[in-house]
Amino acid sequence: MGWAIALQGGAGDIPRTLPAERRETREAALRHFLAIGVDALKAKKSPLDVVELVVRELENNPHFNAGRGSVLTSEGTVEMEASIMDGNTKRCGAVSGLTTVVNPISLARLVMEKTPHIYLAFDGAEKFAREQGVETVDSSHFITPQNIERLQQAIEANAVQLDYTQPIQKDVKKETPNTDSDSQIGTVGCVAVDNDGNLAAATSTGGFVNKMVGRIGDTPIIGAGTYANNLVAVSATGKGEAIIRGTVARDVAALMEFKGLSLKEAAAYVVEESVPRGNVGLVAVSAKGEVTMALNTTGMYRACATEDGYSEIAIWPSVQN
Amino acid sequence: MGGWAIAVHGGAGVDPNLPQQRQEEAKQLLTRCLNLGISALRSNLSAIDVVELVVRELETDPLFNSGRGSALTAKGTAEMEASIMDGHGRRCGAVSGLTTVKNPVSLARLVMDKSPHSYLAFSGAEEFARQQGVEVVDNEYFITEENVGMLKLAKEANAIVFDYRVPAVGLETCGAVAESPIMMNGLPISVYAPETVGCVVVDSQGRCAAATSTGGLMNKMSGRIGDSPMIGAGTYACNICGVSCTGEGEAIIRGTLAREVAAVMEYKGLGLQEAVDFVIKERLDEGKAGLIAVSNKGEVACGFNTTGMFRGSASEDGFMEVGIWD
Numbered sequence: 001m002g003w004a005i006a007l008q009g010g011a012g013d014i015p016r017t018l019p020a021e022r023r024e025t026r027e028a029a030l031r032h033f034l035a036i037g038v039d040a041l042k043a044k045k046s047p048l049d050v051v052e053l054v055v056r057e058l059e060n061n062p063h064f065n066a067g068r069g070s071v072l073t074s075e076g077t078v079e080m081e082a083s084i085m086d087g088n089t090k091r092c093g094a095v096s097g098l099t100t101v102v103n104p105i106s107l108a109r110l111v112m113e114k115t116p117h118i119y120l121a122f123d124g125a126e127k128f129a130r131e132q133g134v135e136t137v138d139s140s141h142f143i144t145p146q147n148i149e150r151l152q153q154a155i156e157a158n159a160v161q162l163d164y165t166q167p168i169q170k171d172v173k174k175e176t177p178n179t180d181s182d183s184q185i186g187t188v189g190c191v192a193v194d195n196d197g198n199l200a201a202a203t204s205t206g207g208f209v210n211k212m213v214g215r216i217g218d219t220p221i222i223g224a225g226t227y228a229n230n231l232v233a234v235s236a237t238g239k240g241e242a243i244i245r246g247t248v249a250r251d252v253a254a255l256m257e258f259k260g261l262s263l264k265e266a267a268a269y270v271v272e273e274s275v276p277r278g279n280v281g282l283v284a285v286s287a288k289g290e291v292t293m294a295l296n297t298t299g300m301y302r303a304c305a306t307e308d309g310y311s312e313i314a315i316w317p318s319v320q321n
Numbered sequence: 322m323g324g325w326a327i328a329v330h331g332g333a334g335v336d337p338n339l340p341q342q343r344q345e346e347a348k349q350l351l352t353r354c355l356n357l358g359i360s361a362l363r364s365n366l367s368a369i370d371v372v373e374l375v376v377r378e379l380e381t382d383p384l385f386n387s388g389r390g391s392a393l394t395a396k397g398t399a400e401m402e403a404s405i406m407d408g409h410g411r412r413c414g415a416v417s418g419l420t421t422v423k424n425p426v427s428l429a430r431l432v433m434d435k436s437p438h439s440y441l442a443f444s445g446a447e448e449f450a451r452q453q454g455v456e457v458v459d460n461e462y463f464i465t466e467e468n469v470g471m472l473k474l475a476k477e478a479n480a481i482v483f484d485y486r487v488p489a490v491g492l493e494t495c496g497a498v499a500e501s502p503i504m505m506n507g508l509p510i511s512v513y514a515p516e517t518v519g520c521v522v523v524d525s526q527g528r529c530a531a532a533t534s535t536g537g538l539m540n541k542m543s544g545r546i547g548d549s550p551m552i553g554a555g556t557y558a559c560n561i562c563g564v565s566c567t568g569e570g571e572a573i574i575r576g577t578l579a580r581e582v583a584a585v586m587e588y589k590g591l592g593l594q595e596a597v598d599f600v601i602k603e604r605l606d607e608g609k610a611g612l613i614a615v616s617n618k619g620e621v622a623c624g625f626n627t628t629g630m631f632r633g634s635a636s637e638d639g640f641m642e643v644g645i646w647d
Binding site for chain 1: 552
């Protein structure tokens with residue numbers, strides 16, 4: 001037993017040729033946010049507070065696909081979604097279609113704590129945000145030049161890109177090193193457990209590049225992108241449609257609960273057997289203070305730490321696994 | 322083993338004092354929908370086609386809470402949602418925040434079949450509906466006089482009316498006339514209230530499908546999404562079963578109820594009825610809900626911890642039943 005925390009900044013086709021500068025920026029961010037989370041756990045903050053806190057940081061950082069830095073819809077707008085879940089009570093909160101709320105994850109938490117509902121979306125969610133007095137800004141705050149470029153590329157390729165991925169293969173411009181091989185931004189999420197085995201999970205995203213306006217992905221769907229009960233907390237990332245159909249986050253928990261698999265086994269099973277290659281990554285912690293980070297994509301920005309001193313920051317699959 | 326099977330529901334949690342006439346109307350509608358599904362199955366339509374067909378019928382009839390006859394938002398409008406899932410391949414489609422689409426379940430199906438996504442909502446969904454050329458009508462079409470009345474009652478009590486009824490604690494016998502009015506969220510209710518609808522089917526090829534549709538909670542905040550469009554919560558289908566849930570949305574979501582039935586069958590090896598019973602008994606905590614389910618072996622089952630659930634079920638071996646109470 002002991003505390004444990006893991007966070008992710010998106011899974012996908014992150015190329016190993018990623019320019020060093022880009023890689024380092026993201027690794028530094030992951031390291032920094034991990035430290036924030038660890039400090040909070042050491043200061044005895046509840047896991048629910050910790051996951052919210054860490055995801056807020058990830059949302060504020062423009063290099064990840066959530067909050068500021070969210071990918072754009074086909075109309076060039078931002079539509080953000082998030083969900084949060086408390087393992088002990090299984091209370092949860094989710095939001096979709098946010099356009100002005102600086103921290104979607106915090107609004108999701110307010111839905112959980114201040115309404116009799118679980119999920120609010122679009123105009124209704126924005127209205128609730130104002131009623132709650134959360135910080136809102138003009139939508140332009142969330143839009144970054146990189147994302148405008150990625151949208152243009154996607155439109156040109158007339159394809160829906162994952163919120164990262166290489167430019168479409170028929171696009172020969174790829175050879176210039178500074179092009180948008182910086183496409184590897186993704187969903188963000190955090191899971192945490194404290195010394196008493198209390199668990200929480202939180203996930204937030206801008207979704208898919210060039211998504212249809214109104215498209216909802218796995219991130220706000222309890223059981224798909226986010227889940228926590230008294231055994232485990234999970235946050236998933238990748239191709240939303242595949243994660244929904246695979247009820248990924250819930251499945252990790254269900255395998256542990258009903259088939260007695262360990263945390264690591266359950267996570268591995270889900271990414272290897274339940275969801276097609278190239279579609280999913282997840283981070284999870286168990287009530288016993290274990291942590292796992294699993295993926296079937298080329299890479300996943302991730303970081304984790306446990307009370308016994310273990311910590312890891314990574315992008316690509318680790319060799320020893 | 323094998324053979325087709327079908328179940329439909331019009332919502333869980335029924336007022337034990339529901340007037341006999343209303344009970345009859347409900348049973349007739351359920352019977353009609355069941356027969357529609359049965360004919361379709363006998364004509365070899367696939368499970369996914371049958372669930373859509375049957376839920377369309379339930380949406381069109383104003384009796385239950387979906388499509389026409391939907392519960393109303395705090396603003397007095399209808400805001401509908403639905404989801405559909407094809408067990409074969411676990412493809413799915415969902416919609417929320419619809420205000421003009423005559424048959425939400427069909428739009429959910431189009432999201433599944435004709436869009437690169439799984440879930441579309443609000444203006445994006447309405448836009449997609451127009452692109453697809455589905456039938457759209459004014460929001461007034463969905464609003465019934467009865468629901469306008471119910472909304473007023475709900476507002477007066479300043480409470481959300483759930484789309485089912487539970488008697489106050491202490492009332493043990495259903496069907497008995499209570500001395501004090503039945504309370505639901507602090508509201509005395511003597512009028513029949515509309516319910517979420519759903520259908521699950523396994524066809525003669527053993528393929529399962531499920532679909533659920535609703536207007537949601539009476540007096541809900543605009544923008545509130547419940548369990549009905551949530552894959553894994555209100556609806557789920559895989560190669561071993563199809564499930565559709567109804568009742569307290571929040572309890573169904575946190576319990577990932579529909580997925581749970583499939584998960585205990587898959588991972589614990591429980592049979593269909595066992596799985597349904599387990600989930601209702603163990604996965605709801607204080608929540609109130611019901612569900613219908615079919616298995617790829619041609620079985621059909623239902624379960625609820627509420628006072629009654631409007632339901633009907635039938636299987637190829639000639640079994641057929643329509644009911645409300647336990």
